[in-house]
Amino acid sequence: MEYVLETRNLEKKYKKFKALKNVNMHLPKGAIYGLIGKNGAGKTTLIRLICGLQKVTNGSYTIFGILNNSKKINMARKRIGAIIEQPSICLDMNAKDNLIEQCKIIGLPLNNDIKEILKTVGLDDVGKKKATNFSLGMKQRLGLAIALVGHPDFIILDEPINGLDPEGIIEIRELIIKLNQEKGITFLISSHYLDELAKIATHYGFIDNGEIIKEISNEELIKNCRKRTEIRVSDVKECVKYLEQEKISYEVISEEQINIYDDINISEFVVSLSNRNCTIIEFKEKEETLENYYINLIGGEGNV
Amino acid sequence: MYKLLNANFFRLKKDVVFWIFLFMSLGIAGINVFRYIEVSRAFSSEGILDDIVKQYMLLIGLFIAIFVSLFIGKEYSNGTVKNKIIVRT
Known part of the structure; x- marks a missing residue:
């Protein structure tokens, strides 16, 4: 370049x-x-x-x-x-x-x-x-x-x-x-x-x-600031199986956390996971702006 | 260097204070010439010319000191000196 x-x-x-x-x-x-x-x-x-x-x-x-x-x-x-x-x-x-x-x-x-x-x-x-x-x-x-x-x-x-x-x-x-x-x-x-x-x-x-x-x-x-739904579940494997089946874009962050980037039908999602014996521990929607990104970056360095 | 001088002369030409001071200096010079003629006619003293020139130089020196400090200082207060440094260093 x-x-x-x-x-x-x-x-x-x-x-x-x-x-x-x-x-x-x-x-x-x-x-x-x-x-x-x-x-x-x-x-x-x-x-x-x-x-x-x-x-x-x-x-x-x-x-x-x-x-x-x-x-x-x-x-x-x-x-x-x-x-x-x-x-x-x-x-x-x-x-x-x-x-x-x-x-x-x-x-x-x-x-x-x-x-x-x-x-x-x-x-x-x-x-x-x-x-x-x-x-x-x-x-x-x-x-x-x-x-x-x-x-x-x-x-x-x-x-x-x-x-x-x-x-x-x-x-x-x-x-x-x-x-x-x-x-x-x-x-x-x-x-x-x-x-x-x-x-x-x-x-x-x-x-x-x-x-x-x-x-x-x-x-x-x-990409970093993309609108996403962050979920914490008891069984990531089951959750991934469901997301693959429904062709929903996602990213596994940890053993508990998955980020979902597509819009989902929440009630259907909850019921389906429940049928697979997978519990949702936490569910939150996140959309970052440049401002949030900056604050997280600077704050993350312990400067704010 | 020539380009910087050229730019400054251009700014000088556009400066109202410069023209005011220039005409004031010319006016004072004219007054002094008349003073010299008048006094030399009346007393025909040889030392008078020196005194008049000294007084005039003092006044011009004061004008120049005030004008130059304002003219050059303006470049710093406006920040236009930065334009010159960036391009010419």
């Missing part, structure tokens, strides 16, 4: 405090990678290291296959667009001038790209209005527009929907999906809004206390 970003035992120390410990992260090309973690977990530190705003203490990372201490790393960073903590925009200038300035920083000729980018983010009709008079959503979209200058292949967004109203959240979400699907841009998004992230992310990385504790794809997550 081709990775846009790969970190190997990445470590960042502030004097004696370790902000990042042995971070191993794999971001596949074309993915929308959701970086999830509580405040102070190390999300922004990790992003700042990748963007070159801070130096790595130990370990290494590659961007588009180029190692961080290689001389060519700045060439790789030119293919990155980023919004870190807050949109980096000049408030005294209008949207178009902000993009012109970014073009000049990168060294790109001024052409129709600016109009196209403004149209993409929906800021083509703001005219000469200064960025200071923009709403938070508009500022966020302008930040994204600046990140889009130079046709990046990889965009890093740190808390892109913080403080946005529901409409602004939908706008940003749709924009990210559009850019990912139409232009094939890879995204790394850190966010606390798990439900929002669950709507767009294709991969997840869970970070806690400076460590990536789990990396999982959306398919795996859906």
Whole structure:
């Protein structure tokens, strides 16, 4: 698999405090990678290291296959667009001038790209209005527009929907999906809004206390969070025989527990097992969300 | 480096405070020239030019100090300096 970003035992120390410990992260090309973690977990530190705003203490990372201490790393960073903590925009200038300035920083000729980018983010009709008079959503979209200058292949967004109203959240979400699907841009998004992230992310990385504790794809997550009926029975073999007979999908978890993934007729199920001398000890339906999964994961580590 | 300077000159051109300070400096320079002409006509003293230039330099120095700290500081407070570091380091 081709990775846009790969970190190997990445470590960042502030004097004696370790902000990042042995971070191993794999971001596949074309993915929308959701970086999830509580405040102070190390999300922004990790992003700042990748963007070159801070130096790595130990370990290494590659961007588009180029190692961080290689001389060519700045060439790789030119293919990155980023919004870190807050949109980096000049408030005294209008949207178009902000993009012109970014073009000049990168060294790109001024052409129709600016109009196209403004149209993409929906800021083509703001005219000469200064960025200071923009709403938070508009500022966020302008930040994204600046990140889009130079046709990046990889965009890093740190808390892109913080403080946005529901409409602004939908706008940003749709924009990210559009850019990912139409232009094939890879995204790394850190966010606390798990439900929002669950709507767009294709991969997840869970970070806690400076460590990536789990990396999982959306398919795996859906599989893990699948709606299921958890039952504990006295005789698993008899129960399995019944489930096989009725062609119901299931998974044996332990000598007592079975997870059933299909809808079942409960009264018929209870009667049938009773006829087979199998007692149901416990019966519960479960459907996990990303939030539950996250809490279980972090809580499971004894951190909550 | 040239690209960064180019971008900053572009921002400078768009900065209203820069134009206000520039015109104020030009205005004060003009006033000083008139002062010099008036005083030299009245007293024909040679030391006056030095005094006027010194006063003007002091004022310009103050203007530049205020303006540059605001202009450069704005890059940090807006976070736009990050755009430059990411692309150019």
